[in-house]
Amino acid sequence: MPENLTALLNALRLQFSDRLLTSEAAREHHGSGESHLPPAWPDAVVMVTSTQDVSDVLTACTKHGVPVIPFGAGSSIEGQIHAPHGGISIDMSAMDQIVSVQDNDMDCTVQCGVTRQALNEHLRATGLFFPVDLGAHATLGGMAATRASGTTTVRYGSMRDLVLGMTVVMPDGEIIKTGGRARKSSAGYDLTRLMIGSEGTLGIITELTLRLFGIPEASQTAMCSFNTIEDATQTVVMALQCGLALNRIELADGLQMQAINRYSKTSLPERPTLWIELTGSAATVQNDIVVLEGLAETALRFEHAQTAEAAAKLWRIRHDALYASRALRPGIKGISTDVCVPISKLPACISAILGVVATTDIQAPLVGHVGDGNFHLVLLYDPENEVEAKQAYHINSSLIEMAIEMGGTSTGEHGVGLGKKAYLPNEHGPALGVMRRIKRALDPDNIMNPGKIFDL
Amino acid sequence: MPENLTALLNALRLQFSDRLLTSEAAREHHGSGESHLPPAWPDAVVMVTSTQDVSDVLTACTKHGVPVIPFGAGSSIEGQIHAPHGGISIDMSAMDQIVSVQDNDMDCTVQCGVTRQALNEHLRATGLFFPVDLGAHATLGGMAATRASGTTTVRYGSMRDLVLGMTVVMPDGEIIKTGGRARKSSAGYDLTRLMIGSEGTLGIITELTLRLFGIPEASQTAMCSFNTIEDATQTVVMALQCGLALNRIELADGLQMQAINRYSKTSLPERPTLWIELTGSAATVQNDIVVLEGLAETALRFEHAQTAEAAAKLWRIRHDALYASRALRPGIKGISTDVCVPISKLPACISAILGVVATTDIQAPLVGHVGDGNFHLVLLYDPENEVEAKQAYHINSSLIEMAIEMGGTSTGEHGVGLGKKAYLPNEHGPALGVMRRIKRALDPDNIMNPGKIFDL
Numbered sequence: 011m012p013e014n015l016t017a018l019l020n021a022l023r024l025q026f027s028d029r030l031l032t033s034e035a036a037r038e039h040h041g042s043g044e045s046h047l048p049p050a051w052p053d054a055v056v057m058v059t060s061t062q063d064v065s066d067v068l069t070a071c072t073k074h075g076v077p078v079i080p081f082g083a084g085s086s087i088e089g090q091i092h093a094p095h096g097g098i099s100i101d102m103s104a105m106d107q108i109v110s111v112q113d114n115d116m117d118c119t120v121q122c123g124v125t126r127q128a129l130n131e132h133l134r135a136t137g138l139f140f141p142v143d144l145g146a147h148a149t150l151g152g153m154a155a156t157r158a159s160g161t162t163t164v165r166y167g168s169m170r171d172l173v174l175g176m177t178v179v180m181p182d183g184e185i186i187k188t189g190g191r192a193r194k195s196s197a198g199y200d201l202t203r204l205m206i207g208s209e210g211t212l213g214i215i216t217e218l219t220l221r222l223f224g225i226p227e228a229s230q231t232a233m234c235s236f237n238t239i240e241d242a243t244q245t246v247v248m249a250l251q252c253g254l255a256l257n258r259i260e261l262a263d264g265l266q267m268q269a270i271n272r273y274s275k276t277s278l279p280e281r282p283t284l285w286i287e288l289t290g291s292a293a294t295v296q297n298d299i300v301v302l303e304g305l306a307e308t309a310l311r312f313e314h315a316q317t318a319e320a321a322a323k324l325w326r327i328r329h330d331a332l333y334a335s336r337a338l339r340p341g342i343k344g345i346s347t348d349v350c351v352p353i354s355k356l357p358a359c360i361s362a363i364l365g366v367v368a369t370t371d372i373q374a375p376l377v378g379h380v381g382d383g384n385f386h387l388v389l390l391y392d393p394e395n396e397v398e399a400k401q402a403y404h405i406n407s408s409l410i411e412m413a414i415e416m417g418g419t420s421t422g423e424h425g426v427g428l429g430k431k432a433y434l435p436n437e438h439g440p441a442l443g444v445m446r447r448i449k450r451a452l453d454p455d456n457i458m459n460p461g462k463i464f465d466l
Numbered sequence: 467m468p469e470n471l472t473a474l475l476n477a478l479r480l481q482f483s484d485r486l487l488t489s490e491a492a493r494e495h496h497g498s499g500e501s502h503l504p505p506a507w508p509d510a511v512v513m514v515t516s517t518q519d520v521s522d523v524l525t526a527c528t529k530h531g532v533p534v535i536p537f538g539a540g541s542s543i544e545g546q547i548h549a550p551h552g553g554i555s556i557d558m559s560a561m562d563q564i565v566s567v568q569d570n571d572m573d574c575t576v577q578c579g580v581t582r583q584a585l586n587e588h589l590r591a592t593g594l595f596f597p598v599d600l601g602a603h604a605t606l607g608g609m610a611a612t613r614a615s616g617t618t619t620v621r622y623g624s625m626r627d628l629v630l631g632m633t634v635v636m637p638d639g640e641i642i643k644t645g646g647r648a649r650k651s652s653a654g655y656d657l658t659r660l661m662i663g664s665e666g667t668l669g670i671i672t673e674l675t676l677r678l679f680g681i682p683e684a685s686q687t688a689m690c691s692f693n694t695i696e697d698a699t700q701t702v703v704m705a706l707q708c709g710l711a712l713n714r715i716e717l718a719d720g721l722q723m724q725a726i727n728r729y730s731k732t733s734l735p736e737r738p739t740l741w742i743e744l745t746g747s748a749a750t751v752q753n754d755i756v757v758l759e760g761l762a763e764t765a766l767r768f769e770h771a772q773t774a775e776a777a778a779k780l781w782r783i784r785h786d787a788l789y790a791s792r793a794l795r796p797g798i799k800g801i802s803t804d805v806c807v808p809i810s811k812l813p814a815c816i817s818a819i820l821g822v823v824a825t826t827d828i829q830a831p832l833v834g835h836v837g838d839g840n841f842h843l844v845l846l847y848d849p850e851n852e853v854e855a856k857q858a859y860h861i862n863s864s865l866i867e868m869a870i871e872m873g874g875t876s877t878g879e880h881g882v883g884l885g886k887k888a889y890l891p892n893e894h895g896p897a898l899g900v901m902r903r904i905k906r907a908l909d910p911d912n913i914m915n916p917g918k919i920f921d922l
Contacts, residue, residue, distance in 0.1 A: 114703050114810040137707070157652040168650050170659075171627060186897040191873035192806040193838040194624050196613040196663055196881040197893055198919055199901045203626075203659030207652055224707040247570050251593070251680045253746065290709065293753035294746070301747070350648040354570040382649040417647035425652040437653055441642040444908065445655045451907030452900065463654055 015053055015096070018074035022056060022098070025066060031055040040099040043084040043091045044146065046345040046393070047428055052079055052093035057101045061177055061185055061216040067100055068214065068457075069183030077460050078181075080210040082123060082152030087346065088427030090156065090209050094461045102151055105216065108132050116222045117174060117191060122151025122215050129220075138222040141166040144423070145332070151215045156425040157207030161258040164250075164381030165289075166223060168423070170206050177217035178205055181453045191219055204448070209425055210459040212452045226289035229257065230299040231321035234286070234309040235279040239263065240357040241308035242282045246380050247353060248305045254298045255290035259381035260328050263360070266335065266375035273334035274327055279311055284380070285328045287321075328377075332388065335375045339390040347406050349413035350384035350422030359416060360385065363409045370401035384422035411436070426463045434464060467509075474530035474554070475510055481522060487511040496555040499540040499547045500602065502801040502849070503884055506548040508535055508555035515560050517633055517641055517672040523556055524670065524913075525639030533916050534637075536666040538579060538608030543802065544883030546612065546665050550917045558607055561672060564588050572678045573630060573647060578607025578671050585676075594678040597622040600879070601788070607671045612881040613663030617714040620706075620837030621745075622679060624879070626662050633673035634661050637909045647675055660904070665881055666915040668908045682745035685713065686755040687777035690742070690765040691735040695719065696813040697764035698738045702836050703809060704761045710754045711746035715837035716784050719816070722791065722831035729790035730783055735767055740836065741784045743777075784833075788844065791831045795846040803862050805869035806840035806878030815872060816841065819865045826857035840878035867892070882919045890920055 022030045031037075032054045041051035053076075058064050071078045077097030084091055093099060105123035112118065113136050120129060125147060129140050142153060143160035152158075154176070159168035166172065175189030178201075188201035205215060236242040239261075246259055262270070267280045286302060288295045303312055315321035336344060351359050360376065367374045367387070378385025389405055391398040410420040410433045420426075420433040434442055446466060449456075456466055478486045487493075488510045497507035509532075514520050527534045533553030540547055549555060561579035568574065569592050576585060581603060586595050598609060599616035608614075610632070615624035622628065631645030634657075644657040661671060692698040695717075702715055718726065723736045742758060744751045759768050771777035792800060807815050816832065823830045823843070834841025845861055847854040866876040866889045876882075876889040890898055902922060905912075912922055 112808065112810060113707075115808040116706060117808070157650075157656075159650050163650060167627070170650070170656065171623070180900065184896055184899075186900055187895060188897055190870075190875055190893075191808045192840075192869075192875040192878065193809075194613075194615050194619060194626070194806055194840065194878050195875035196804075196877045196879050197875045197886065198663070198882060198890055198898070199668075199904060200613070200626065200656075200659045200663055201897055201900060203656045204904075207654070207656055212655075224709045226709055250572060251569075253680045253682055255746075255750075290711075291750065291753055291757070294711075294750040297747055297749035348652075350650055352568065352571040352573070352647045353649075354568060384648075384650065413648075414646075419646055419648040419651035419653045421652045422648065422650050423652050426654060430653065434654055437646075439643060440640055441644055441657055442654070443640075444636065444642055444657060447907045448655060448660075448904055451903045 014074040015076055018070055018076050019054055021070050022067065026056055029057040031057065039084070040081050040091065040101065041093050044087045045089045045092070046343065047089040047092065050092040050094045052099035053096045055099045055101050057104055059104050061179060064100060064179045064214050064216050065183040065185055067098065068179055068181055071098055071457050072182050072455060075455060075457065077457050079459050080155065080214050082149030083125065083147055085146035085148045086152065086156060086425065086427060088425050088429035090425055090427040090462060092428060094428065100214065102149065109217065111136065113138065115191065117219055118222055119217060119219045120150055121217055123149050125149055126153065133222065137225055139225050140220055140222055142169055142172060150218055150220065154206050154215055154218055155209050159423040161260060161379060163379065164259055165257045170203060172221045173202055173206060173218055174221060175219040176202055176205060176215050178213040178215050180213045181455065181458050209427065209462050211449060211462055212458060228292040228295045229287055229289040229321065230295040231285065231287045231315045231324050232299065232302060232312060233283060233324045234306050234312040235281045235283045236309055237281060239282045239360050242284050243353060243356050243380065245284065245306045245308065249302055250381060252301060254302060255288045255294050256286065256381060257289040258285065258287040260285040261378040261380040261385065262331060263376035265373065266331055266377055269334040269338050269375050270327055270331060273337045274330055276327065281310060285324060331377050335388040335390065338373055338375065342390050342392055344388040344390045345402065347387045347389065347409050348421045348424040349409055349418055350382060351413050351416045351418030353383040355416040355418065356380065356383055359412055362412055363387065363405065366405055366408050370405065371398060372401050372405060374405065382422065383418065428462060431464060470530040471509055471532055474526055474532050477526050478512060478523065482512055485513040487513065496537050496547065496557065497549050500543045501545045502799060503545040503548065506550045508549035509552045511555045511557050513557045513560055517635060520556065520635045520670050520672050521639040521641055523554065524635055524637055527554055527913050528638050528911060531911060531913065533913050535915050536611065536670050538605030539581065539603055541602035541604045542608065542612060542881065542883060544881050544885035546881055546883040546918060548884060550884065556670065558605065565673065567592065569594065571647065573675055574678055575673060575675045576606055577673055579605050581605055582609065589678065593681055595681050596676055596678055598625055598628060606674055606676070610662050610671055610674055611665050615879040617716060617835060619835065620715055621713045626659060628677045629658055629662060629674055630677060631675040632658055632661060632671050634669040634671050636669045637911065637914050665883065665918050667905060667918055668914060684748040684751045685743055685745040685777065686751040687741065687743045687771045687780050688755065688758060688768060689739060689780045690762050690768040691737045691739045692765055693737060695738045695816050698740050699809060699812050699836065701740065701762045701764065705758055706837060708757060710758060711744045711750050712742065712837060713745040714741065714743040716741040717834040717836035717841065718787060719832035721829065722787055722833055725790040725794050725831050726783055726787060729793045730786055732783065737766060741780060787833050791844040791846065794829055794831065798846050798848055800844040800846040801858065803843045803845065803865050804877045804880040805865055805874055806838060807869050807872045807874030809839040811872040811874065812836065812839055815868055818868055819843065819861065822861055822864050826861060827854060828857050828861060830861065838878065839874065884918060887920060
């Protein structure tokens with residue numbers, strides 16, 4: 011073990027005693043996460059419980075020149091929590107206090123380790139909720155750090171839009187507050203947005219003030235099948251232009267529907283399918299569902315759930331899509347692509363990539379947050395099979411190249427981590443140099459999650 | 467004239483010939499703007515017509531170490547376009563091309579000198595519009611640089627929320643693209659949001675890709691008077707929590723209503739007054755206006771405009787508020803405060819500051835974008851009168867101190883420029899040091915609008 015690491019661990023043990031973990035189990039758990047990438051363990055884990063703890067760890071790591079990797083729920087899938095250069099994994103999951111909820115202001119302040127599920131559970135009696143609903147069990151700090159989004163982003167925006175202010179610990183241990191509780195501000199640089207999506211490479215988010223929303227009075231759900239992705243997309247475009255009270259617009263392709271039929275024992279059309287949820291006042295959603303049915307003139311089938319139970323059943327089908335995909339090839343986890351393109355480009359993008367998929371042995375069912383132009387192919391390949399692995403990487407990189415060509419992005423919501431680094435020069439060009447200059451200015455010793463997003 | 471400036475002007479004259487202006491009139495026009503601050507002229511003005519022009523000017527200014535101050539429509543009010551250290555005012559108003567409009571994607575790309583009015587005029591046939599509607603005649607580049615907002619921000623967000631991507635020229639002349647056309651992305655640092663609100667201190671925005679929205683089918687307007695600001699605010703809080711289809715929620719206080727009655731020859735109650743506009747489908751707004759009237763149980767008077775003409779008449783009253791204020795004291799321009807606080811703090815904030823105003827000789831009518839917690843007092847004082855000037859500054863600084871204490875901000879939408887610099891240490895604390903580090907990293911020679919937002 012290098013001397014600086016030994017010295018650091020001795021110092022941390024003095025302060026944190028049994029909250030400093032060096033067991034194999036702890037290191038393994040903190041160095042793998044949900045990613046398809048090979049694990050990379052940290053040298054040790056510190057379980058922090060306060061912003062001051064985080065500051066103390068960063069001060070010590072800076073002093074000894076040892077990397078720090080923030081860890082929330084470990085649900086990131088692009089290697090954001092991996093420790094390719096070793097170092098200290100700083101586990102925030104015990105920072106799980108809801109600091110305050112301000113009903114009248116429709117905002118709340120939470121510690122970074124609170125999950126979105128725990129927050130919404132806590133809010134239940136208030137009639138308010140926090141809308142970003144990604145699939146994973148994730149902490150709000152991690153969601154901010156990854157600039158996460160979810161199925162309701164088409165209505166409410168992503169983490170980028172819903173964080174009002176934050177407490178952040180900088181690499182040298184300095185504690186700063188960004189933003190505040192005002193709904194808007196023109197007072198200087200937007201450090202809140204700079205930290206959101208920076209994946210722990212600039213500082214560690216320890217508290218967040220979040221916007222909340224009133225739970226809508228009513229909702230209506232429809233599920234509709236189309237002959238083509240074009241028809242489905244065009245219906246979505248019209249619904250967006252009409253300003254319907256869209257809350258969720260999810261897409262699955264024919265293969266995904268086939269997987270769903272097999273998994274859920276349904277006999278739905280194995281064609282491109284939309285799930286659409288409208289929310290708002292009863293008057294609004296009753297009006298808008300009729301308008302929607304009129305717009306969906308190319309639909310082969312338009313199933314409008316007449317009861318809450320019927321709607322829940324339709325959504326359960328959508329939620330089971332990932333399991334249904336994986337059941338196409340049991341024992342195989344698959345990796346998920348994540349491009350996001352202007353919605354008008356979706357049909358061409360999907361059609362082109364499915365053309366590429368067809369030249370390989372890979373099955374790749376598709377689901378998408380189509381209102382945002384973001385979709386995921388689950389690439390079902392056996393990582394032990396070199397040919398398949400090569401094909402899967404070829405599909406992913408071809409897709410990313412296409413998406414960037416179309417004005418889109420390599421990652422709509424999963425982040426860069428280690429997995430998407432290679433694509434950023436193409437996506438950002440010289441802007442990547444500006445990002446690097448910011449990184450060097452704020453983390454001159456490169457101790458903050460080094461090797462993520464880009465190399466210096 | 468210092469040697470470096472002479473050399474720069476010679477170089478610029480070679481390239482730009484009669485687009486380099488050094489006349490007193492041009493320098494005066496570019497060094498005063500709409501601000502109450504004393505003018506500070508640039509040494510010369512360059513009229514640019516392309517991103518490459520901007521790059522050439524910045525390259526030359528960096529080479530000669532001369533400051534650059536970006537200029538759009540000159541409508542900034544905190545001295546953002548002033549040249550306290552001299553230098554080159556780079557006038558972007560001729561970069562007024564609408565590059566492309568993508569109906570299906572509900573986005574467009576414009577040069578920075580396009581005004582919001584020109585854009586909406588251009589969009590008229592598409593059924594789409596761009597919603598940020600600040601009072602001033604402003605360019606979209608300037609609006610982004612100031613992180614501007616408007617009366618519909620409560621519905622659609624501010625410039626922060628509605629810019630998808632940008633072309634930016636960095637101080638050394640390098641041209642970068644930030645963001646793109648995807649609705650969301652997790653690919654690296656959010657340089658778009660970093661540039662928005664940076665007031666030309668990090669780079670110059672030359673093109674913007676903006677989100678557009680469908681023009682709603684219907685709208686309903688109500689104007690209602692209340693006994694107290696508390697009653698008005700509580701009505702707004704409930705309307706926000708219910709998720710009504712609020713498009714605009716504007717507030718005026720009793721003195722402002724008195725000014726309006728005098729100016730517009732109306733006999734409205736001289737009490738706190740709300741203008742509320744609901745937009746959406748006909749079904750939605752017809753439902754929501756009824757709900758709103760029910761919520762406004764403390765209203766002394768609830769006037770629901772039954773026709774488009776009647777609604778336009780109510781909004782004309784609101785739009786004339788500034789002229790009505792100024793007519794209280796003819797010949798006096800006044801300065802506008804701009805704090806923004808959590809909405810629950812509005813009544814206490816307004817009541818406390820009106821208490822301060824009452825101890826002075828200043829009249830200070832109030833209008834506010836109450837849904838955002840942002841309000842403006844127009845401080846009508848004679849800048850030649852030292853006592854009044856002192857009182858006006860005292861009111862402004864007391865108000866800012868209170869707002870920051872309440873979790874709010876010194877400026878909701880006007881920006882910092884020169885006028886609000888003094889308040890940023892209190893608002894941001896150590897975060898201001900992080901902003902300075904970013905500034906130094908991206909503009910090491912401090913040529914970009916130096917002296918604005920903070921001193922280095």
